[in-house]
Amino acid sequence: MVSPATTERPWTRKDFLGIRGLERWELERLLDTAAAFKEVGTREIKKVPALRGRTLVNFFVEPSTRTRTSFELAAHRLSADVINISATQSSLTKGETLKDTARNLEALLADIIVLRHPSAGASQFLAERLQASVINAGDGAHEHPTQALLDVFTIREKLGRVEGLHVVILGDILFSRVARSNLHLLLALGARVTLCGPSTLVPREFEVLGCTVTHDLDAVLPEADVINLLRVQHERQRKEYFPSLAEYTVLFGLTKQRAARLKPGCLVMHPGPINRGVEIDSEVADGLQSVILEQVTNGLAARMAVLYLCAGAQGVR
Amino acid sequence: MSADLHDTFVLRGGRIIDPASGRDEVGDLFIQDGRVAEQAGAGPRAAEIDCTGLVVSPGLIDIHVHFREPGQSAKETIATGARCAAAGGFTSVVCMPNTQPTVDTPSVVAWILEKAAREACVNVFTTGAITKGLAGEELAPIGSLRRAGVVAITDDGHCIQSAEVMRRALEYARMFDLVTMDHCQDYSLVGKGVMHEGRWSTVLGLPGWPAAGEEVIVQRNALLAELTGAPIHCQHLSAAGSVRILREARARGVPLTGEVCPHHLALTDESLQGFDTNFKMNPPLRSPEHVEALYEGIADGTITILSSDHAPHSPHEKEVEFDQAPFGILGLETEFALFHTLLVRQRAVLDLPRLLALLTVNPARLLGLPRGTLEVGAVADVTLIDPAREWEYDVARSPSLSRNSPFHGWKLTGRAVRTIVAGKTVWAADEDRG
Numbered sequence: 001m002v003s004p005a006t007t008e009r010p011w012t013r014k015d016f017l018g019i020r021g022l023e024r025w026e027l028e029r030l031l032d033t034a035a036a037f038k039e040v041g042t043r044e045i046k047k048v049p050a051l052r053g054r055t056l057v058n059f060f061v062e063p064s065t066r067t068r069t070s071f072e073l074a075a076h077r078l079s080a081d082v083i084n085i086s087a088t089q090s091s092l093t094k095g096e097t098l099k100d101t102a103r104n105l106e107a108l109l110a111d112i113i114v115l116r117h118p119s120a121g122a123s124q125f126l127a128e129r130l131q132a133s134v135i136n137a138g139d140g141a142h143e144h145p146t147q148a149l150l151d152v153f154t155i156r157e158k159l160g161r162v163e164g165l166h167v168v169i170l171g172d173i174l175f176s177r178v179a180r181s182n183l184h185l186l187l188a189l190g191a192r193v194t195l196c197g198p199s200t201l202v203p204r205e206f207e208v209l210g211c212t213v214t215h216d217l218d219a220v221l222p223e224a225d226v227i228n229l230l231r232v233q234h235e236r237q238r239k240e241y242f243p244s245l246a247e248y249t250v251l252f253g254l255t256k257q258r259a260a261r262l263k264p265g266c267l268v269m270h271p272g273p274i275n276r277g278v279e280i281d282s283e284v285a286d287g288l289q290s291v292i293l294e295q296v297t298n299g300l301a302a303r304m305a306v307l308y309l310c311a312g313a314q315g316v317r
Numbered sequence: 318m319s320a321d322l323h324d325t326f327v328l329r330g331g332r333i334i335d336p337a338s339g340r341d342e343v344g345d346l347f348i349q350d351g352r353v354a355e356q357a358g359a360g361p362r363a364a365e366i367d368c369t370g371l372v373v374s375p376g377l378i379d380i381h382v383h384f385r386e387p388g389q390s391a392k393e394t395i396a397t398g399a400r401c402a403a404a405g406g407f408t409s410v411v412c413m414p415n416t417q418p419t420v421d422t423p424s425v426v427a428w429i430l431e432k433a434a435r436e437a438c439v440n441v442f443t444t445g446a447i448t449k450g451l452a453g454e455e456l457a458p459i460g461s462l463r464r465a466g467v468v469a470i471t472d473d474g475h476c477i478q479s480a481e482v483m484r485r486a487l488e489y490a491r492m493f494d495l496v497t498m499d500h501c502q503d504y505s506l507v508g509k510g511v512m513h514e515g516r517w518s519t520v521l522g523l524p525g526w527p528a529a530g531e532e533v534i535v536q537r538n539a540l541l542a543e544l545t546g547a548p549i550h551c552q553h554l555s556a557a558g559s560v561r562i563l564r565e566a567r568a569r570g571v572p573l574t575g576e577v578c579p580h581h582l583a584l585t586d587e588s589l590q591g592f593d594t595n596f597k598m599n600p601p602l603r604s605p606e607h608v609e610a611l612y613e614g615i616a617d618g619t620i621t622i623l624s625s626d627h628a629p630h631s632p633h634e635k636e637v638e639f640d641q642a643p644f645g646i647l648g649l650e651t652e653f654a655l656f657h658t659l660l661v662r663q664r665a666v667l668d669l670p671r672l673l674a675l676l677t678v679n680p681a682r683l684l685g686l687p688r689g690t691l692e693v694g695a696v697a698d699v700t701l702i703d704p705a706r707e708w709e710y711d712v713a714r715s716p717s718l719s720r721n722s723p724f725h726g727w728k729l730t731g732r733a734v735r736t737i738v739a740g741k742t743v744w745a746a747d748e749d750r751g
Contacts, residue, residue, distance in 0.1 A: 020520070097637055119638035120522040121592030140640070141522030180522060205519040 011309045015127040015134045018143035019184040027188055033305035034153050034298070040077070041301060050308050051080035056112040057105050060137070061087040061098075064116050066272055066296065067137050067147070071114045074303035080112070080311075102126050112311050115139070133310045141175050147271050148181035150302035152189065154295050155226055158267055163190035166223055170195075170252060171230030171279055173202045178271050179230060183211055194220050197230075197252055200241040217252050221261050228269040229254055229279050245278050252279070259284045267291050324351040324740025328699065331368025335375060336674035337681075337690035346373050348697045351740035355693050368701060371734065372669065375677040375691050376408025376439075376698030377653060380498075380684060381473070381552055381576065381624035383645070384410075384441070387428060388417025393629040393718050395429065399437035400716035401627065401649040403744035406733025408698035409440040409681075409688050410627075410649075414451070415474040421446035421457040423465035430466050438743040439736070440698070442468045442686065447486045447497060453477040456486055463493040468684045471498035473552060474599075478504055480537055487547035496684055498550040501534035501559065502600070511640050513586040513603045521589060523639065526601045532558035539566040539573050548572035550683060553626050555581045555600035557610030564619040574683060576622040577611050579655035580646060584723065592639045595723040598628070599644035615675070616666035622683065623675045625652040629719030647722040651710050653702070655724070657731035661704075669704060701735040703746075708732050 009025065019027070040048060056075040058068050068084065075082045085105075092101055098117070105113060112133045115123045120140030127134040138144040156162050167186050173179040173195050183206070186193050193211040195202050207213050214220055221227070232248055242248055249255070254268065259281070262268070268280075268290045276282045285292060328346040335341075346368075347354040384398035393401075395412075402410050412429065414420030420429065420443060433441035445462030449455045451472045459470055470490055476499060477483045483499075490497050507530040512518050514525025535551050539562055542549045554560065554575045566573045586604055588596045596602060614620040628645025635642050653676065660667045667675075681689025688698055712725040734746040 097633070099636060117638070119640045121639045124592050125638060139522075143522070177522060180520070203519065205516055208516050209520065 011312065014310055015123070016145060016306050016310050017123050017127055017134065017136045019145045019148050019181045019188070020143070022188075024188055027185060030149055030302070030305050030309065031153055031156060033309060034149065034301040035157075037304040037308070038298065038301035047077050047079060049079045051075065051078040051311055054080045054111040054311055055109060056080045056082050056114060056307070057110040058082065058084045058114050059102070059105065060085070060116040061092065061122075062116050062118045062138065064137070067116065070296070070299040071135075071137060071303050074300050074307055077300070078304055078307055080307070083110070098122065098125065099129055102130055106130050106132050112307060135306060135310065138177055141177050141180070143181045144177040145181045146299070146303050146306055147178050148185040149306070150295055150299040151182055151228060151269060151271070152185050153302050154269065154291055154298050155267065157298070158291060159225065159265070162186065164192070165225040166192045166194065167226040167228060168194045168196055168220055168224040169228045169230065170217065170254070171197050171201070172232050173197055173206065173230070175201070176230050182228060183209060187211065194224075196220055198242045198248070218258070218261075221258060222263065224262065224266050226267045226269060227254065227262065230271065231273065232275060232279050249278055254280045254284050256281050256283050259287065259289070262289065269295060271295065324697070325349045326364040326366060327357055328368045328373050328701070329365050331371045331373035331701065333373045333691065334670050334673055335691040336670055337375065337678040338692050340691070341670050346691060346699070348699070348740050351697050353691050353693050353695045353697050366735070370703065370705070372702040372704055373691070374673050374700045374702055375689050376700050376736070376738065377406045377676045377733070378409040378680045378686065378689055379407050379624050379627070379649065379652065379676075380411040380469075380622065380680045381578075382410045382412055382627040382649065383415065383629065384412050385629060386416060386432065387425065391718065392631050394436075395433050395441055396436040397716055397718050398627065398629070398649070399433070399439045399441060400744070401647070402439045403736045403738075404716055405649040405651070406653050406700040406702065406736055407439060407649055408700060408736060408738045409442065409686060411468060411684065412441060412443045413471065413473040414444050414446045419446050419451050420444065420462070420467070421449050421451070423458070423461045426462055426465035426467055439738050440688065442684075444469045444471050444473070444498065446470065447472045448477060448482065451475040453479060453482060456482075456489060459486070459490055459495065460493060463495055467495070468686060469496045469498050469550070471500070471552070473498065473500045476500050476502040476504070476534060480541065483537070484541050484545060487541055487545040487549065491545065491547045494685070496548045496550050498552050499534070499538055500552050501531045501538065501554070503530045503533045506530035506533060509640070511597060511601070512589050513601045513607075515586060515604045517586045517589055517604075521592070523589070526599075528556035528558060528603065528607060531556045531600055532562065535559040535562045539563070539571055542566070542573045543571045546572065548574070550622070551575040553578045553581070553600060553624065554611070554620070555603050555607060557607045560610045560614035560619055564614065564617070567619060574622060575614070575620050576624045577615060577620050578624055578626045579648065579652050579659070580723065582608060582611055582659050583655055588723070593723070594635045594637070594639055594642035595646060595721050597639065597642055597644055598626070598646055612664060612666055615660060621675060621679045623652075623656055624680075625649050629717050630721050631718075632720055635721050645721070647712070647715065647717050647719060650715060651722065651724045651727070651729065653733055654708070654710075654729035654731050657704065658729045662730050697737060697740040699737040700733050701737070702731065703734045704731045706730070706732040706734065
């Protein structure tokens with residue numbers, strides 16, 4: 001399976017902190033490796049020995065079920081040992097610093113630390129201080145690079161390419177690490193990206209990154225090859241950003257009526273968890289164009305690729 | 318009279334620049350009994366210091382420092398902060414009141430001034446709080462603070478949000494000829510912001526601190542200074558709109574002044590890409606168009622005072638997630654060299670005499686400090702500067718108790734080589750070698 005050809009450039013990054021700053025060949029290597037691992041998932045025996053004897057710590061300072069489970073399964077399929085630690089179980093609640101908690105994990109000979117943290121830059125902070133591989137599973141509103149990988153992997157798998165496609169990312173962009181990582185990855189691979197949502201949550205500043213910002217969903221809908229909906233995050237939202245969920249739905253909800261105006265082949269994506277009836281109607285979420293559950297499946301392959309390449313880059317310590 | 322040999326001497330052959338009197342000439346400066354004298358004192362032979370190639374300046378003055386005592390002496394003490402000042406060529410500093418307890422009672426003022434008299438190698442002045450506990454609600458006992466010796470009032474680190482409270486404070490402080498200094502920050506606009514709101518906050522996903530969060534308060538201050546006739550000094554300005562508002566207000570004679578810190582000229586928000594908390598300060602590093610506006614404001618005389626906002630924090634406090642780290646950086650040791658390198662050498666928006674005015678006579682006059690000049694009879698606070706000296710800042714050798722500088726390893730041009738307070742040398746460049 002994924003035995004790299006001798007002509008391939010060696011992977012040298014021990015950490016996976018974000019999409020921004022990676023070179024195109026690295027992004028393509030990640031996607032190609034994910035494809036190889038997806039094939040492994042179709043076999044009767046789904047496990048490979050690539051990370052046998054390695055220990056992965058899922059260190060989730062912010063709650064998550066989907067991403068944590070996905071990393072855990074990915075690690076198991078690579079034969080790594082897995083420990084899960086959440087914020088409430090960790091000594092962070094006793095006033096220990098992030099640095100000290102992580103150094104303790106490393107002292108227990110963890111090889112890979114998968115970090116989910118509410119502060120932007122937290123995974124970079126750890127990576128600079130630890131020998132272990134640090135994988136960013138979401139840091140504040142900064143990046144969520146494995147989510148972008150699985151999203152773009154899904155697009156590539158379904159539509160056969162990424163270059164030249166028009167991808168609309170819809171919703172709360174300002175507070176979204178998923179939007180940022182997707183934006184970087186899609187632009188790096190030659191897609192056209194439009195960000196859409198309320199003007200308070202989709203500031204014009206994003207345009208300097210090379211995308212288009214619009215607040216008119218109906219105008220952009222018929223042109224989209226992919227529409228990626230973001231969760232409207234009640235828990236972070238304050239009332240001054242938009243008046244109500246009801247008004248949000250009127251202006252930006254992917255209703256049945258709107259979905260009817262999509263191109264026939266347009267993919268409907270969502271990183272989950274979805275708010276049925278808010279950003280997306282139930283019928284659309286469960287409809288033929290929806291690839292929401294395939295995203296989840298592909299998340300496994302994408303995360304296996306990241307773990308395999310980054311942990312493999314270290315050699316045996 | 319018994320002449321103390323140590324405070325009677327001649328500074329021989331330097332370029333004497335005294336912006337207060339307009340003097341700029343090569344000559345000898347005589348110091349007798351700790352004061353500037355007309356000529357060499359009588360007696361055997363006064364000691365001489367050869368100042369060939371050096372600038373002889375009034376001792377530099379920084380009206381915005383945090384020396385952390387009382388209450389946070391792990392970060393800095395009055396003694397160590399004063400040594401940073403001396404190493405940077407500063408003979409006088411003005412401390413901010415956000416200590417623990419805050420400087421909102423005469424007893425805290427007395428404690429600081431007594432400790433400074435005993436332990437500090439430079440003149441340490443202090444401000445008092447405008448409001449009790451810096452809470453922005455009830456006035457501190459401003460008259461009593463004045464009697465205890467504060468040289469200005471400010472809630473620095475905090476900003477009075479109520480225009481009414483600010484207005485009454487201004488009116489009240491006028492009775493005592495006290496300048497009100499203000500850290501300009503509208504809390505509702507800034508929220509949890511930790512960096513300039515713009516391109517880089519968009520990329521990094523860090524909460525933005527918009528320029529308007531400062532400008533709104535500078536505009537308020539312009540209106541209130543006009544309404545009350547009381548002077549307001551806007552501290553550490555960072556935004557283009559602030560400079561514009563200040564320029565317009567000053568042109569109409571409103572008693573409003575502004576200061577700028579070196580980091581807001583030397584760095585931009587792009588520096589935050591690495592999430593290094595030594596680049597986290599309040600107000601934040603801004604984008605290039607704001608930095609340009611600060612240069613313009615200094616060049617055209619809108620900005621009349623320069624300061625460091627020296628703000629020590631312990632390594633363990635800074636070595637945390639970016640949004641959880643405290644704001645602020647060390648500044649006194651690199652302050653003069655940064656201003657000189659940026660404003661005089663690189664951008665040539667000021668010549669050296671004008672730069673020195675912003676660091677001596679201007680702050681002294683604003684706060685009524687009996688310092689900032691080399692006229693005969695003045696206290697002999699003198700800084701000898703080698704404007705051609707190339708040097709590299711090594712924060713590991715700082716006299717500070719903290720290490721939070723973004724300028725570690727920077728190569729700078731121009732340096733204070735000797736700092737003299739009331740005729741006594743309190744620091745000399747060669748001392749810090751080995």
